[in-house]
Amino acid sequence: MNPPVLVVAAAIVDDLDDPRELLTARRAVPASLAGRWEFPGGKVDDGESPEEALHREIREELGVRISLGPELVGPDDGAWLLSEQYTMRLWLAELQDGTPEPLVEHDRVQWLPVGHWMTVPWLDADVRIVEALAARHASL
Numbered sequence: 001m002n003p004p005v006l007v008v009a010a011a012i013v014d015d016l017d018d019p020r021e022l023l024t025a026r027r028a029v030p031a032s033l034a035g036r037w038e039f040p041g042g043k044v045d046d047g048e049s050p051e052e053a054l055h056r057e058i059r060e061e062l063g064v065r066i067s068l069g070p071e072l073v074g075p076d077d078g079a080w081l082l083s084e085q086y087t088m089r090l091w092l093a094e095l096q097d098g099t100p101e102p103l104v105e106h107d108r109v110q111w112l113p114v115g116h117w118m119t120v121p122w123l124d125a126d127v128r129i130v131e132a133l134a135a136r137h138a139s140l
Contacts, residue, residue, distance in 0.1 A: 001084075004081065004082075004083075004084065004085055004086050004087040005043060005085060005086050005087070005090065006043070006044045006050065006053040006079075006086075006087055006088075007041060007042060007043050007044065007082070007086055007087070007088045007089075008041045008042070008044055008050045008051075008053050008057065008088065008089050008090070008091070009038070009039035009040060009041030009042075009054070009089075009090045009091075010019040010039060010040060010041055010054055010058055010066055010068075010090070010091055010092075010093040011039055011090055011091070011092050011093065011129075011133055012040070012058075012066060012093050012095065012100070013069075013073065013092060013093070013094055014068075014094065014095075014096065014111070015094060016040060016069040016092060016093075016094050019092075019114065019137055020113065020114050021111040021112060021113055021114065021118050022111070022112050022114075022133070023040075023100060023109060023111055023112075024037045024038070024039070024109070024110055024112055024120060024122075025037065025038060025039075025040045025061070025062070025100075025102060025105075025108070025109045025110075026038075026102070026106055026107055026108040026110070026120075027105060027106060027107075027123070028102070028105060028106055028107035029105055033123060034036055035120050035121070036121050036122065036123045037110075037120040037121060037123070037126075038122065038123045038126050039067055039090060039132070040058055040059040040061045040062055040106070040109075041054060041057050041058070041061075041088070041090075041128060042055065042060075042061070043057075043100070050089050050096070051068060051091075054066075054068070054091060054093075055068075058093075060103065060104055061101040061102075061104050061105060061106065062098075062101060062102070062103060062105055062109065063098055063099075063100070063101050063103050064095055064096075064097060064098035064099065064100050065095075065096040065097040065098060066093040066094065066095060066096055067093060067095075067096045068091045068092075068093050069091060069092035069093055069094065070091070070092055071090065071091045071092075072090045072091070072092060072132060072133060072136065074088070074089070074090070074129070074132075080125070080128070082125040083125065087127075088125075088129075090129060092133075094124055114122070114137060117130050117133070117134055118130060118131075118134070
């Protein structure tokens with residue numbers, strides 16, 4: 001069995017020092033995921049660092065540039081196991097330039113105010129990450 005493919009994602013917040021809003025993106029494709037919400041990001045290409053891949057993916061998917069904050073280290077060898085096929089690393093980030101638009105795999109983006117981060121139907125694999133982010137925010 002092959003090791004899981006590494007994907008990277010950003011939890012884009014309005015302010016890294018005092019996050020009050022979290023950006024989420026609604027999947028349009030594939031059909032099996034359409035209508036569910038996720039953290040924007042994607043696969044790491046050969047020869048790319050995870051951070052380089054994340055910057056590229058966010059530019060391609062949302063048309064913005066971001067500044068990376070700390071990584072939200074996951075419980076699965078430092079990452080977040082999404083399925084047998086995929087594992088994810090996730091960084092907190094804030095917008096550096098541009099206004100997020102759903103350009104590729106999404107049909108909508110939405111800012112969720114703190115306390116309302118669980119009010120959209122997240123992809124199942126992202127739910128525990130949102131919960132961890134909310135717990136981290138509560139401890140700030």
